[in-house]
Amino acid sequence: MHTHVEADHHGHLSLDQELMDASAAYFRGEHNRTPTVDDLAAYYRARDMAAVIFTVDAGTGLDHPPLSSEEIVERAAAHNDVLIPFGSVDPRRGEAAVRQARRLVEEYGVKGFKFHPGLQAFAPDDPEFRPLWAALEELGTVALFHTGQTGIGAGLPGGRGIKLRYSDPLLLDDVAAEFPGLTIVMAHPAVPWVDTQISVATHKANVYIDLSGWSPKYFPPQLVRQLNGPLRHKVLFGSDFPVITPDRWFADLAKLEIKDEVKPLLLKENALRLLGLRTGEAA
Ligand SMILES: [Zn+2]
Known part of the structure; x- marks a missing residue:
């Protein structure tokens, strides 16, 4: 459910070099940090896995030109056995963002959108963004939001201006309440707000958690308890590649006590239901 395209085929990167370096220092690891769509396809195909891929358009928040979601969708079409592209729009662009989202669904067929409130510098519960959530609800797409702390900007003065509070999952409780037909994914264990996240996912039928x-x-142990129990139909596998590889994620999952009947839900079935896909059918 959570894989990042970090470079396009013209050599343009999703983040500026200072943020790339800070993120690399935070997460460490040896693999390719700036995969293109083609790189991701080869990587996932070799593992017999499918991946939801996306970039983040933080053009306003980071003052850095985004990768093109339209181009990502076009490149991903050649790899529709393994890649499921989501779009990204910059909510700070107002009406233009709503129009682009509509186009990405109606003309490009994306099944969802990735948001990163910290990088995109917006509070999801701000009434200013209601037209965007209303459009996504009407279009029947998934809205996936980064929640919790972030490695982007970590260790830099002022975290490079990135505000963590925008990624508080409680802000999504407002969105979920006001747009009950909008499927929301809270990405990542939302450290330091995991208990909040569990409450929101428990209370709102339209809210899920990806574990990337x-x-x-x-x-945290309370999250493991929940995914083995009440939230077993609301949790989704994701690694956040390239910052964490699925290989490492699976190796470490094997050391947790996850019930056998929960594994197929967590690893595939919940995601298929969420995306409206059947086995054997990718993008
Ligand atoms: Zn992400």
């Missing part, structure tokens, strides 16, 4: 961005080794 942290090795399962660091999952």
